[in-house]
Amino acid sequence: MCLDVRDITVCVGNKFIQGIPEKVDTNNTKICFMHGENSNIPKNAFILLTKIQNLYLNLTNIISISEGAFNRLGNLTVLGLHGNRITKIDQPIFLPLRRLATLDLSGNDISIIHNINFRGLRNLQTLILVHNYIRTITKNDFQSLPKLRYLDLSLNYIESIDTSTFSPLQFLETLNLNHNKISNIEDGAFNGLRRLKSLKLRGNLLQCVPTQELSRFPGLVIDVRDNRASCDEIRSEINVEKNVTILCEDK
Structure with missing residues (x-):
């Protein structure tokens, strides 16, 4: 069943077949599929939706996505894969998505970012990995994402941040590790x-924060609330001349 809601078509319970999802207008530019039983997205599943710009495949029980599933989607700028059962993406399924700016992989079963093949996403600006099972991150995880500006890794299980972890992301503006x-x-x-x-x-187990290093970012806003570090100590070590803002509350 598909309904037009404002400027987006919402389809509930649809199953994808090769060539075109059932009962979908091929002229639509924004489509959201929800609550379907689609463990695999087959090759050429959306091949007739060449005009689509925003595609949301949320809560559809996806486990795997075949190479070529997104063929002919060169106009796509937003891809939502929230609330599925994806653990890894081995194949370069994103290669046809040369204009993709936002990718949402929140609420999946991803534990290792390196298991996601980001090849082809040279223009991606927003990556959302909220609420997965990620424990470690390395700089190799982000080598294919040189234009990323927003990275959300909140609500995971990351224990430490190693040297130069984010070094490939020179344009990154917002980093969420809450x-x-x-x-x-x-x-x-x-x-x-x-x-x-x-x-x-916010909401980690930090007893200290690398304040001297962070002082080199003029105008930076740092949220360290709900950690174990002393707010007074953090503030005293920050170079106030750099206009860095600290959000912190002692318990």
């Missing part, structure tokens, strides 16, 4: 970042 298990941030963890404006570390 509500993980981070207890250690190594020196140089933010090497390579040039435009960072917002760093969210």
Whole structure:
């Protein structure tokens, strides 16, 4: 069943078949599929939807996506894969999506980012990996995403941030690491970042924050609420001349 809701078509319970999803107008530019039983997205599943710009495949029980599933979707700018059962993407399924700017993989079963093949996403600006099972991150995870500006890794199980983890992301402006298990941030963890404006570390296990390193980002807003670190100590170590804002509350 599909209904037009404002400027988007919402389809509930549809099953994808090769060539075109059932009962969908091929002229639509925004489509949301929900609550279907689609463990696999086959090759050429959307091949007739060449005009589509926003595609949401949310809560459809996807486990795997075949190579070529997104063929002919060169106009796509937003892809939502929220609330599925994806653990890995081995094949370069994103290669046809040369204009994709936003990718939402939140609420899946991803534990290792490197198991996601991001090849082809050279223009991606927003990556959402909220509420997965990610425990570690490395700089190799982001090599294919040079234009990323917003990275959301909140509500995972990350324990530490290693040196130069985010070095491939020189254009990153917002980094959300809220509500993980981070207890250690190594020196140089933010090497390579040039435009960072917002760093969210709320709800972790930090006893100290690399304040001297973070002071090199003028105008940076850092949220370290609900950690173990002393707010007074953090504020005293920040270079106030750089106009860095600290959000912190002692318990």
